[in-house]
Amino acid sequence: MHHTLLLCLGLLLAICLLFTLSQRLRVPYPILLVLAGLAISFIPGLPLLEVEPDLIFLIFLPPLLYEAAWFTSWKDFWKWRRIISFLAFGLVFLTSGIVAYVSWAVIPGFTLALGFLLGGIVSPPDALAATSVMRDMSLPRRITAILEGESLVNDASSLIVFRFALAAILSGSFVWQQAAGSFLLVTLLGIAVGLAVGVVFYTIHRWLPTTPSTHTVLTLVTPYVMYVTAETWHVSGVMAVVSGGLFMSYHSSRIFSPINRRQGISTWTTVGFVLNGAVFMLIGLELPVITGALGGYSKLEAVGYGLLISAVVIITRLVVGMLGSPFSHWISRFIEVSDANPGWRGPLVVGYAGMRGVVSLAAALSIPLVGNNGQPFPERNLILFITFVVILVTLVGQGLTLPLLIRWIGVEDRDNLRPEHEQRNTARHHLTTVALTRLRALYQPHQRNHNGLLDTLQKKLEKDLYLITHQMQPVDHPHIERQVTEYQRIYTELLHAQREELRRLRGQEEYNDELIRHLEAHLDLEEEKLTLFVEAQHQPTPQTLHEQQHNT
Template sequence: MHATLPFLFAVVILIVLVQMVAKKIHVAYPILVVLAGLLVSLIPGAPKLTLDPDWVFFIFLPPLLFEAAWSISFKGLVRWYRIIGSFSFLVVFFTSLSVAFFANYFIPGFSLALGFLLGGIVSPPDAVSAGAIMKFVKIPKSTATILEGESLFNDASSLIIFRFAMIAVATGQFIWSDALLSFGWMVFGGAGIGLALGWLFVLALKRLPTDVPSGIVFTLLEPFVLYWVAEQLHSSGVMAVVTGGLFLANRRFSVMGSEARIKGVSVWESFVFILNGLVFFVIGFDLTEVVDGLQKAGIPLQDGIYYGVMVTAFIIFIRIVASYIALFSTLIFRRSIVSPDFSFRKNWKTPIVLGWTGMRGVVSLAAACSIPLYLKDGTPFPQREMILFISFVVIILTLFIQGLTLPILLKKIRLTGLTPSHTNKHEAERELRSELWRFSIVEMNAKYEAHAQKNLFLATTLAKWQQKLEATEDDLFNAEIRTIYIDLLEAQRQFLIEKNKDPKVDEEFIHKEIALIDFEEERVKMH
């Protein structure tokens, strides 16, 4: 423990440094973190980090999914639920089944059950990698919402497939009636448990006298409770976390104050970043151990690489095909939700982008590592080392090949988006702000006109709202004015830092004022 703990601290520091480098060179940080893990594993005397799949499923997965549920647009999720549902369940099942037949035909010693097991492992794309990559390029909101929504639910469907495949391998039989009942309880039971517990959490946050720190800690505990309760009831913990997270996210403004929301975002971003970094580091770090396991099983390394590359190419192809099918289905059956000026002839490359975002990650890793060494009768688990190695090859290749080429692909293919765009986004935002200022002026005059005439602060605020309403866009925040204002804010910040050197000045007051300046700068940058 004393030897491992300093190593883990060093790993966290390394992840932070790698993320800084990745941001500077415009590369998704998961790619470089995996590479860093691989390089560290080659250092003589480096401690071994044996990945416990239970840790991934319980410690890593719930908060990652919970945070994603809080970040996604619920309106977009409802709008595109058909495509999201097809990618999350139908495409995952189709991919798993296709991989089953592919592995059974091409890989020696693979039964359909083993192929289905492999398919359940490699079928779900990883949202973290795609999200990190899409930060460097512009992508239509509709496409981003589809990808984010898919990532919320595909983990649940793939893990359910994985469980059924494990039963089929262990027992040698597959009973469809039992499987359908179990599938229904896992999906709908998990969703029901998530909604029920989410309602209890909302009630608790409303009734209990929580302050900012306890409220944030409360949100940190929620995903673990949701997952654990659902798993104890033999349902899907992933579905419980996702549905409970969505329920809570849509009630955050009624149960959490502004300070808790602002501070909570920073806490969650840091927490999720560390979790993601550790997972991707372990992917690279454990690769050498997986290679050793393959060779100890008597399987030539070149065979493992060959089959891993074949499976990777196959699942990429399957996802692109499924993307075209999903787009055609939407154009045929739900034309009303697609932009009227959308032309398939001009946008035939859009499904390629959707298909090329299928990088694999944390769920595939955890599922592969959870395969037991032995069956219940004591016999070695068939093809375990080959399945594990192929899974790692798929994760590595999709991260590096698709991850590095996706920004280039997105720049070459200019996506117009699927949703109608009757007004320019910038004009729509300007109009909404104008409506907010009109409402504020009416509210002030209706309720507090007498106070506004007597109080300098309220009078000044009312005058500012009126000026903003009457001003043109150039009168407000154009690029030049924004730069000047931010420079003035920085000057204020430096003034306060200098004043803080005076022993007589209250340092706490200085910190509060600098925090207000920071919030003001972020507000200006959002315009």
């Protein structure tokens, strides 16, 4: 027990240090975590890390899916629903089928059912890996929306392929018609279970008194209840978590108070970071366990098979991605589409951003050690090794070259959306104007003059409106630049002075620590607003972005 606890603490410490290093090196942290886990696994004397297969889905999958569903934009998801559905279902099934027949034809001893099992494992890309690679790049919103929406649903389709292939291997029989009907049934019932559990927790959050702590715990419990309930009834736990997560996210503004919502988001950001980091580290740490039990295959043969399957999944996605543009143009004659002429740059990026990660490893590790007959599961370790090679090739190889590809082709924003900071400033301008208008309508000038608090509120809103108006002006104006610099310097000095005074008050008995922490949190929010203000002023204008892309 002590050994396991120390191992988990060491893993968490390594994840934090490696993430910090990735920020310095400007390398996506999933890539660095995988390579670090791989390097650590070769250190002599370290114990082999073996993960219980049955616990992989139960521990990691529900919260990761729930977090992805929670932060998914429903508006973007619905706008690009057709391409997302095609990638999440059509491309996954196509990739699984091609991988199944290629592995059946090339790998000795591989059956078609084992091929579909491998195809279901390696077919879904990982959105976290792609978005972490593209985070610092000026990409159109449609690309990230499509990748995030695809990853949210393709986990369900790939895992359903995986489950049916696994059942066929264990039972020794497989009927296509029965499998298709069962697929539809478990998908729809999984969605129904997720929505039903979501309604239950919606009622709890809406009508029962909850503190921020109990609210946060309830949100952590919710995905596990959705997943376990669905799996207990032998329907899709993945679809239950996805549908329930989207439902809860859509209604979050109605059922969560501001402080509950803020604390919940902070908690989930941390939980998601830890779980994703742990799984990416496990990808590297599991290699010695996998290679040590390849059986009748040499390491060279296993690497060759892994590279072959990697090439299959990469080429399949690229070809399908590039065919998406002419298909959209053709299908627009019959149905309304979001973009009838998407060009070739966006589809190329979407096709190349097919990095595998968390779900593929979790599915591979969840393969049982023995079959129903008590014999070792056929080709389990070879499947694990091929999965590891596919993850390594796509995550590291494509992850490091994707930014180069994006810079080389110069992806254009075909939606002509305003930059995010401009949208934020415009929305804040609307909200502040509405508040001022309502204040002046509710209270006459003589009432505000007799109520110092209302007068202060009006001045605060006017000050906020003034600052927002400054943010909406071009930053390249010398006068505005000087004002921003002076404002930042003086306000930072004021906040520093207030923090010093808080430290002095902390030592006096009349001020308790809870009060000090509350005031410190208020200063943190003010400093965060200052940071956002300065960052917004230094965001590149659309003309600057166009010039940068032209120069590239």
